[in-house]
Amino acid sequence: xxxxxxxxxxxxxxxxxxxxxxxxxxxxxxxxxxxxxxxxxxxxxxxxxxxxxxxxxxxxxxxxxxxxxxxxxxxxxxxxxxxxxxxxxxxxxxxxxxxxxxxxxxxxxxxxxxxxxxxxxxxxxxxxxxxxxxxxxxxxxxxxxxxxxxxxxxxxxxxxxxxxxxxxxxxxxxxxxxxxxxxxxxxxxxxxxxxxxxxxxxxxxxxxxxxxxxxxxxxxxxxxxxxxxxxxxxxxxxxxxxxxxxxxxxxxxxxxxxxxxxxxxxxxxxxxxxxxxxxxxxxxxxxxxxxxxxxxxxxxxxxxxxxxxxxxxxxxxxx
Numbered sequence: 001x002x003x004x005x006x007x008x009x010x011x012x013x014x015x016x017x018x019x020x021x022x023x024x025x026x027x028x029x030x031x032x033x034x035x036x037x038x039x040x041x042x043x044x045x046x047x048x049x050x051x052x053x054x055x056x057x058x059x060x061x062x063x064x065x066x067x068x069x070x071x072x073x074x075x076x077x078x079x080x081x082x083x084x085x086x087x088x089x090x091x092x093x094x095x096x097x098x099x100x101x102x103x104x105x106x107x108x109x110x111x112x113x114x115x116x117x118x119x120x121x122x123x124x125x126x127x128x129x130x131x132x133x134x135x136x137x138x139x140x141x142x143x144x145x146x147x148x149x150x151x152x153x154x155x156x157x158x159x160x161x162x163x164x165x166x167x168x169x170x171x172x173x174x175x176x177x178x179x180x181x182x183x184x185x186x187x188x189x190x191x192x193x194x195x196x197x198x199x200x201x202x203x204x205x206x207x208x209x210x211x212x213x214x215x216x217x218x219x220x221x222x223x224x225x226x227x228x229x230x231x232x233x234x235x236x237x238x239x240x241x242x243x244x245x246x247x248x249x250x251x252x253x254x255x256x257x258x259x260x261x262x263x264x265x266x267x268x269x270x271x272x273x274x275x276x277x278x279x280x281x282x283x284x285x286x287x288x289x290x291x292x293x294x295x296x297x298x299x300x301x302x303x304x305x306x307x308x309x310x311x312x313x314x315x316x317x318x319x
Contacts, residue, residue, distance in 0.1 A: 011041070014082060014107035018114050025064045025116060028250040031283065036246065037113040039283040044106040046295045047244040049302070051109070053126035055086060055100035057239050058112060059119035065248055075099045076115065083108050086127055091237070102127065118248045121239035129187060130236065133194050134304065137233045137240055138181040138202060139174070142274045143214070145225035150212050151274045152266035154227040155179045157205050159260060165313035167305055170297055171263055175247035175255035177275045178227075179263070180240075186304045194234050197307055202231040204318055243297060246283055256281035257297040 007018045021034030040047070061069045075085050084102040103109050103120070112120070124133045138158055142151045155171055158181045162169045170182045185194070206213045206229055214226040222228055233240070241247070241255045271277060281289070 009110075011107040011110045012105060014080075016107065016110055016114065018110075023062075023064070023116075025061055025118065026250065026252050027064055027066065029252060031252050033114070033116055035283065036116070036118065037110055039246065039287065040109050040113045041106060042287040043244050043290060044109055046290055046298065047120075047242060048103070048105065048109065050243045051103040051120065051122055053102060053104065054122035055088060055098075055127075055130070056103050056112070057121040058101075058115065058117035059121065059248060060116050061118050061248060062116040065118075065250070069248070071121075072117075073098050073100060075101045080111065083111060088130065088237075118246050120242045120245040122242050124234050124238065124240055125236070131191065132187050132189060133191055133234050134185050134187065135234070135240075136183040136185060136194050136198050138198065139228075139230035139233050140179045140181065141228040141230055142177050143219075143222045143224065143226050143228060146227055146274060147225070148269050148271035148274050148277050149267050150225065151179060151227055152263050152269075154205070154209060154213055154229075155181055155263050156260075156267060157208050158201070159263075161201055161205050161208070164317060165310040167307075167310050168303060170257065170301065171260060172243055172255055172257040172297075173253075173278045173281065174241060175245070175253045175279065175281075176249065177273075177278050179278070180255075184302050184304045186306050189307060191235050193307075195232065197311070198231040198234065200314060200318070202229045205229060244286070247279075249279065251279055252283040253279035254281045254283060254286050256286065257295065259296045262296075 005020060009016050009018055023033045025031060025033055025036055058072045060072055084104055085099050086102050087097045087099050090098050103112060124135050126134055140154055159169055167183055172180050174180055206215055213229050214222050215229055216222045243255055243257050245255050247253050266277060
């Protein structure tokens with residue numbers, strides 16, 4: 001029996017009116033908008049800590065993948081009055097201030113999903129201190145010909161480098177072909193400070209694995225089979241694909257937090273491509289995996305860390 005065109009659902013203490021739940025958003029797989037909403041609601045406890053307090057940019061696909069889509073920063077017209085909005089200066093003379101949605105609770109998450117917001121991107125800083133990032137991000141981007149073992153060993157090299165200077169990084173898939181290494185931070189650091197620190201770490205890892213990695217930003221100049229170490233993704237207004245967000249790709253893969261043991265297992269595999277492994281976590285299996293094994297980034301694993309002692313360790317060990 002086809003689902004109704006509109007359905008009123010109680011989410012927490014809010015009544016939401018969901019529309020077109022049977023609209024197919026992933027035509028290669030048959031996943032509908034109802035499936036998207038159900039996924040985000042089912043993993044709300046895991047994703048909300050990474051959305052709350054952060055300006056949200058939505059990647060919307062109202063008619064599904066392959067049809068017209070757009071990135072939306074501004075809260076749309078008709079947003080419910082209970083949805084939290086924060087206004088941020090655009091920094092552009094041509095544009096007015098931007099009224100961002102801030103997704104603090106399950107009701108807002110469900111509202112956003114009902115807009116066919118497949119991918120959720122968030123700032124690397126939180127209110128009220130949007131000039132103080134609370135994480136450092138390294139985007140490990142495999143270039144043509146890169147094997148799964150090369151990508152995994154690069155991530156493990158980042159882990160070793162961070163641990164050598166007293167930091168405990170986390171890791172997740174991008175939901176595409178690469179990995180993100182993330183370091184939660186204590187408050188008080190500027191974007192400029194984080195950029196300098198991230199560059200030092202990335203250059204150190206490149207020095208450890210010069211044949212496997214590259215810092216070359218020009219795609220045409222990157223060595224085949226290498227991993228591009230992108231350390232410049234943290235900046236005011238720059239966004240991160242949120243942990244557990246769906247990606248706009250066939251199969252509906254998810255940007256999945258991992259345990260480091262998962263990465264070590266990848267390093268032992270002989271796969272000649274990274275994408276099949278990086279996209280095997282999807283909206284179809286992640287809720288059950290979370291229910292069975294728990295959140296790899298949950299509990300005290302997301303531990304904000306100081307860079308002060310790490311900076312001293314860098315001077316002592318890497319100079």
